[in-house]
Amino acid sequence: MKKISAGILLFKREKDSIFYFLVHPGGPFWKNKDAGAWSIPKGEIMQNESLLERAKIEFFEETGKMVEGDFIELEPITQKGGKKVFAWALEKDIQTLGLHSNTIIINWPPGSGKTMEIPEVDRWEWFPSGEAKQKINPAQAGFIVQLEKLI
Template sequence: MKISAGILLFKRKEGKFFYFLVHPGGPFWKNKDLGAWSIPKGEASEDENLLERAKTEFEEETGKTIDGDFTELNSITQKAGKKVFAWAVEGNVETSDMSSNMITIDWPPKSGRKMEIPEVDCWEWFSSDEAKQKINPAQRGFILQLEEIFSMK
């Protein structure tokens, strides 16, 4: 089973939650919006430190380092079977100067032709309601968990 590790970055303003999400780059995702956004995350192996992998992926996909008081969330399984581990952290990042690492993909799929694309092509802050629509449906569980944690405090 493939696994990923990622960061759910959030901030609170006037009692409302806002979430930082990324949009995957490349032709497949170009015109997809609702359900296409994600927390910054990437593939990991089970024997590595998943929080460290999540921090590394955040930096690769945004060009920014992230630190703070991380809260481990319960993992979720996406539609294709990938298990995603995530940590929530409160903070803020400026999106105007972000940059993503480049990756090489086969395009069209299985054609043998290679294309270099940015792993992430857009970064944005969303209100809780917007984020729940934009994010990959399985990852919505991370937002719901975080908001439940705060409602109990």
């Protein structure tokens, strides 16, 4: 079965520009990756779980902040590896200072039998539209394009 994730695309307007809140995955694999490596805060859903509720939980786990408001449902996208991602946009401003992520255990180096604990997310940043489209996972850029057509 293909994996399914749900997440939130936070955006804010400043003057005539739109900025998007993106997260950078933690750990040694992602350490030196930038363009195409950022993402919306998202995570895999559990069976029979509300997609929007999972998106809110993932946002909290990856930032330490709860979000509520008038969510805008976007059309799902499929990432290169086949994962289907559902997303909701929300216009809200949050400060990146003081954010924190949950941690996860990974096998590292791969195949070594060793494990290490890493933050799921190691950076949070607001990017203007053009830069956000370069930073985000290429398939997820479709969420930005959709939202900009709606607003």
